[in-house]
Amino acid sequence: MLIDYLPIVVMAVLAGVFAVGSLMASSMLRPNRPNPVKLSAYECGNDPVRLPSGERFSVKFYLVAMLFIIFDIETIFLFPWAVSFRSLGLFGLVEMAVFIGLVFVAYVYIWRKGGFDWSAGEIAPNEADEVVERERALFTRSEQEVAKPPDVNEWQGAGRAG
Amino acid sequence: MIPTPALEFRPILPEILLCTFAIVGMLYEAFARRPDPVPHLAIAIVGIGPAAVTAYALWDWSGPSYVLGDTVAVDRFSVVSRFVLLGAAFVGCLYYTHYASRDPGSFRGEFYPLTLFATAGMTLITAANDLIVIFLALELLSLSLYVLTGITGRRRASEAAMKYFLLGAFSSAFFLYGVAMAYGAATSTKIVGVAAPGIVQALAGQTGSQALALLAMALLVVGFAFKVSAAPFHMWTPDVYQGAPTPVVAFMGAATKVAAFFALIRVFDVGLQPLTWDWTPVIYGLAVVSIVVGSVVAIAQRDVKRLLAYSSIAHAGFILTGLTAANSTGIGAAMFYLVAYAVVTLGAFGIVMLVSARGEEQTSLDAYAGLARRSPGLAALMTVFLLSLGGIPPTAGFIAKVTVFSAAIGAGNWPLAVVGVVASVVAAYFYVRVIVYMYMREPAEGIESDDGVMPRIAAGVLAAGIVVLGIFPGILTGILEPASIVRW
Numbered sequence: 050m051l052i053d054y055l056p057i058v059v060m061a062v063l064a065g066v067f068a069v070g071s072l073m074a075s076s077m078l079r080p081n082r083p084n085p086v087k088l089s090a091y092e093c094g095n096d097p098v099r100l101p102s103g104e105r106f107s108v109k110f111y112l113v114a115m116l117f118i119i120f121d122i123e124t125i126f127l128f129p130w131a132v133s134f135r136s137l138g139l140f141g142l143v144e145m146a147v148f149i150g151l152v153f154v155a156y157v158y159i160w161r162k163g164g165f166d167w168s169a170g171e172i173a174p175n176e177a178d179e180v181v182e183r184e185r186a187l188f189t190r191s192e193q194e195v196a197k198p199p200d201v202n203e204w205q206g207a208g209r210a211g
Numbered sequence: 212m213i214p215t216p217a218l219e220f221r222p223i224l225p226e227i228l229l230c231t232f233a234i235v236g237m238l239y240e241a242f243a244r245r246p247d248p249v250p251h252l253a254i255a256i257v258g259i260g261p262a263a264v265t266a267y268a269l270w271d272w273s274g275p276s277y278v279l280g281d282t283v284a285v286d287r288f289s290v291v292s293r294f295v296l297l298g299a300a301f302v303g304c305l306y307y308t309h310y311a312s313r314d315p316g317s318f319r320g321e322f323y324p325l326t327l328f329a330t331a332g333m334t335l336i337t338a339a340n341d342l343i344v345i346f347l348a349l350e351l352l353s354l355s356l357y358v359l360t361g362i363t364g365r366r367r368a369s370e371a372a373m374k375y376f377l378l379g380a381f382s383s384a385f386f387l388y389g390v391a392m393a394y395g396a397a398t399s400t401k402i403v404g405v406a407a408p409g410i411v412q413a414l415a416g417q418t419g420s421q422a423l424a425l426l427a428m429a430l431l432v433v434g435f436a437f438k439v440s441a442a443p444f445h446m447w448t449p450d451v452y453q454g455a456p457t458p459v460v461a462f463m464g465a466a467t468k469v470a471a472f473f474a475l476i477r478v479f480d481v482g483l484q485p486l487t488w489d490w491t492p493v494i495y496g497l498a499v500v501s502i503v504v505g506s507v508v509a510i511a512q513r514d515v516k517r518l519l520a521y522s523s524i525a526h527a528g529f530i531l532t533g534l535t536a537a538n539s540t541g542i543g544a545a546m547f548y549l550v551a552y553a554v555v556t557l558g559a560f561g562i563v564m565l566v567s568a569r570g571e572e573q574t575s576l577d578a579y580a581g582l583a584r585r586s587p588g589l590a591a592l593m594t595v596f597l598l599s600l601g602g603i604p605p606t607a608g609f610i611a612k613v614t615v616f617s618a619a620i621g622a623g624n625w626p627l628a629v630v631g632v633v634a635s636v637v638a639a640y641f642y643v644r645v646i647v648y649m650y651m652r653e654p655a656e657g658i659e660s661d662d663g664v665m666p667r668i669a670a671g672v673l674a675a676g677i678v679v680l681g682i683f684p685g686i687l688t689g690i691l692e693p694a695s696i697v698r699w
Contacts, residue, residue: 137213154237161242
């Protein structure tokens, strides 16, 4: 029975051989001319922006990402249903209506609770002082670090000159 | 045309009702002008009551044993669990309504919908006949409980919620991997298949290597052991019990254990029944470790919520002791234990909530000093619950321990019963210590008892139930006997 899984092993081996082989081949065949621009994330001219104080995002982005996933999943379910709409018949229609209804309820809840409001509802009333203190500490530190010019631009400029 | 299975919704009507009223509560919370617990409580009760009625209607079910494409089982086993779980949800909602009235600023109406969703997951998991449905129900109850744990937004609660979430997600992955392995072993995720052979039929007919089935068994054990907080998968329990708001702990501690154990019984005693000789030693080992770790570590605890958490680990071990019997006697014993445990846990955490009017911070043993003088009623109720947890007659805890030990001895596992009895003696020390604090110490200064009436009545009813069950256990065993035969 385990022999049935042999194609998976073969596939994995082939994938590994291909990855290692192509890297090795290109390192042997290509001309070696190192250049700082080649190390930048996008070679199309956009300077990558380094975020202040390490890798911090506003927590609001995470909320947006979570909300996005809700509607993303809705679409994921809608597509296969649309493709096989005729063969699923009335049952499929009712089930999909229930599903969309549930997502809509979630949407109404988020909307009423201010989930789409970028500036509202930052601090829970019972935690105000602690959070304000923490945010303030974070804010002052990130400001200081922004004032210092990031070193990204330095070698970027040098690269262009070279 | 893709064929759809025959649609028979009556067996999952309790879950449908719970989810419907959870959504109603959610929409009410979205549109309510000001926070008010009373309409929320009313919506929750309107959901729980009819759910209990529809569950009761399934007691004398004459239709097929497995419905909705063999994914849901209809039996008395699941009816019993639904009753216990719905009761726990009801008491949890009552507690929270009082808890929120102490500090209206911290009130979150989401408690009620989340509790109903969690209950729907719990009741579904005990009736599910398909590992995928079990996983779905497990996630529904887990995700709701993660949020409930952190619902106050206080630091301790958020920390507990985070720990619970991370470890819970990890254990869910184990469970899911086990499901995949079970599918590999049996080419089905149904526990019992009617239309096509399910796991039990496939495994019973198998000769040759059982490596995949054993791997599936091991991974499923990990997933369930986490949920029932059996050692060595218990690490989250003390932190979560300590950090979470007390009404949530009351509901969670009682209901999660019941739901996870009922699902465990169905998966192991029915689905993996052909592997009984392989899984009983595992359950045996888990039982020994849980009993010893829970009972010994609890001695060192000075926080009552942590103490009850370690005690819950030990109780998971006692319930597993009954399950080592792997027959309907063992299942019946475990069910009796679970019912008694759920009632006691709900009551004990109700008292923990009432001991101090300022709640969360004062759960240390010192807050219980002289409680009998401060509020004799609370001390008396707490004594009943602690005696039942310790397994001292005439409480239900005593009968529960006797039944699980006799089930284990009946199956020839007498060394396990010896370990259990010795650990019970050890455990009696820390239960009695709380009683000593309550009755023989000078009252702690500056702590006022909460004078909530509704939780007192609830805890009083629960305590009365414990004593009645301790004296007349036949009331419950008569109900459990027909329910403990899980059909396949």
